[in-house]
Amino acid sequence: MREHFLTLSFRLPKHQEESLPELLTPWPVLGCEVREVNAEVEVTVFLQNQARALLPQLKGALKSFGALDLAEGTQPDLDWIGEYRQLARPFRVGHRFWIDPHPDTPTPPPAGCIHLLIEPRQAFGTGSHESTQLMLLLLEDRPPVGARVLDVGTGSGVLALAARALGARWVLGFDVDADAVFVACETAHLHPQWPVALFAGPSRALAPRPAFDLILANMLVEQFVPLLPRLRRLVHPGGTLFLSGLLVSQKEAVAGELAASGFALVGEKQLGEWAAVVASPR
Numbered sequence: 001m002r003e004h005f006l007t008l009s010f011r012l013p014k015h016q017e018e019s020l021p022e023l024l025t026p027w028p029v030l031g032c033e034v035r036e037v038n039a040e041v042e043v044t045v046f047l048q049n050q051a052r053a054l055l056p057q058l059k060g061a062l063k064s065f066g067a068l069d070l071a072e073g074t075q076p077d078l079d080w081i082g083e084y085r086q087l088a089r090p091f092r093v094g095h096r097f098w099i100d101p102h103p104d105t106p107t108p109p110p111a112g113c114i115h116l117l118i119e120p121r122q123a124f125g126t127g128s129h130e131s132t133q134l135m136l137l138l139l140e141d142r143p144p145v146g147a148r149v150l151d152v153g154t155g156s157g158v159l160a161l162a163a164r165a166l167g168a169r170w171v172l173g174f175d176v177d178a179d180a181v182f183v184a185c186e187t188a189h190l191h192p193q194w195p196v197a198l199f200a201g202p203s204r205a206l207a208p209r210p211a212f213d214l215i216l217a218n219m220l221v222e223q224f225v226p227l228l229p230r231l232r233r234l235v236h237p238g239g240t241l242f243l244s245g246l247l248v249s250q251k252e253a254v255a256g257e258l259a260a261s262g263f264a265l266v267g268e269k270q271l272g273e274w275a276a277v278v279a280s281p282r
C-alpha cells in the first residue's frame with residue numbers, strides 16, 4: 001500500500017514567511033508549499049506519517065509564531081514516475097536518436113534514427129534533460145566508432161547504449177547508485193544488439209590505466225571535478241573526455257579545473273543554460 005504523508009496547512013502574514021524555515025528546522029519536515037494570497041501566504045507543510053506524535057507540539061509552535069487556521073490533513077504519496085511515464089511520448093534528439101519511453105509498446109523511429117528504449121524509472125537519464133541531450137549531440141558529432149568507452153555515472157545507461165549503437169568497440173558504464181545500475185542493466189537487456197558492461201561502484205574500482213579512448217561524464221560539477229585527476233589516468237593519451245552537467249556560467253571555472261588536471265579544452269556545446277565540454281589530455 002502507498003504511504004500517506006501528513007500535512008499541516010495554515011495562513012501567515014507575508015512578512016513572517018522569511019522566518020518560517022528557521023522555525024521548521026528542528027522538526028522532521030519533508031517539504032513545504034507556499035502560495036502568496038494578497039498580504040498573506042498559504043502554507044502546507046509535509047511530514048512523514050511517523051511524525052504524527054509530534055503534531056500537537058508543532059501546531060503549538062506554529063500558533064505561537066502567528067499561524068492562522070491550522071488544519072491537519074493527509075496527502076497520498078503519488079507515483080510521480082508512473083504518472084510521468086504514462087504521459088511521456090517518444091522524441092527525437094539530434095539527427096540520430098529516437099528516445100522511446102515505452103518499451104512494451106514501442107513507436108518505430110524515423111528513418112536513420114537509433115531507437116533507444118528508455119523507460120522513465122528511478123535513474124537519471126530519460127533523455128529529456130539538456131545535460132543528457134548535449135552528450136547525445138556530442139556523440140553524434142563525433143561518433144566513437146571502434147572506441148573503448150567509459151560512461152561515468154551511467155544512470156539509466158542511455159549514454160552507454162548510445163555510444164555502443166554508434167559503433168563503440170566496447171563500453172563500460174558504472175554508477176555509485178546501485179539502484180541506477182539495476183535500471184541500467186534492465187535497459188541494457190532491452191538492447192541485446194548493443195551489449196555494454198555495467199557495474200555499481202566508484203571510479204577507484206578501475207585500475208588507473210589509460211584503457212579508454214572516450215570517457216563520458218554527465219554529472220554535477222561538484223561531482224565530476226574531484227574525479228578529473230583519476231579520469232586523466234584512465235583516458236588514453238590520444239583520447240577524449242566529454243563532460244556535461246555544467247551551467248554555461250560554470251564553463252570558465254570548469255576549464256580551469258580541466259587545465260589543472262592535465263586536460264585541454266577542445267570543444268563545447270550549449271543548450272539553453274546548460275553546457276557540455278570536450279577535452280583532451282595535454
Ligand SMILES: C[S@@+](CC[C@H](N)C(=O)[O-])C[C@H]1O[C@@H](n2cnc3c(N)ncnc32)[C@H](O)[C@@H]1O
Binds near residue numbers: 127245
Ligand atoms: C546526471 S546523472 C547522468 C545519467 C546519465 N549518464 C545521463 O547522461 O543522463 C549523474 C549520475 O552520476 C552518478 N554519480 C554521481 N557521482 C558519481 C561518482 N563519483 N561516480 C560514479 N557515479 C556518480 C549519479 O548517481 C547519477 O546516476
